[in-house]
Amino acid sequence: MSHFLKIHIQEIVSLSEDEFETVQALFIKKKFRKRQFLVQENQPVNEIFLIEKGFVKSSIIDSSGKEHILQFASSNWWISDFAGFFKQENSSLAIDCIEEAEVYSISFENMNLLCSQMPKMEHFFRIKSNFGYVALQQRILSLMSKTARERYEDFVKQYPGFTEHIPKQLIASYLGVSRETLSRLY
Secondary structure, three states, X not given: OOXXXXXXXXXXXXXXXXXXXXXXXXXXXXXXXXXXXXXXXXXXXXXXXXXXXXXXXXXXXXXXXXXXXXXXEOOOOEEOXXXXXXXXXXXXXXXXXXXXXXXXXXEHHHXXXXXXXXXXXXXXXXXXHHHHHHHHHHHHHHHHHOOHHHHHHHHXXXXXXXXXXXXXXXXXXXXXXXXXXXXXXX
């Protein structure tokens, strides 16, 4: 029985032991190596991932070969190409490991099955989706209206401890600044 998964879910909904066993049976625990992909660009997206351990990023490479990072994720964070997942289309993002990661994945079919059988879990996924929408809106507004220094300070608050695990070039990409500009912000 996954203690981590149970605690994560029960932060939002209470489940009986039987309910949790039903939920747990629809998740798959997976391990990924550093630089291994959870989702590859232009491939079908059939899973979303809850990170238990490790650091993961979602990104896109533009036509000039520059990487743009949309999201970082570590323990208790969900990650996927959500547009590809919910629309059941190919991914426009790549999701790979910055360091080794252990995750719980659930397929599109199993998530829908779980939500139709258990309203508590539909509530859980709705709340998680709402948090994701809020975070995305905050990120877009930050990129539109804040200085590089303010974005860096927000990053340090939102991702405590990440600066020790994530290479500076990746942080710079996430913030939309050059590596040199990031060095001046420290």
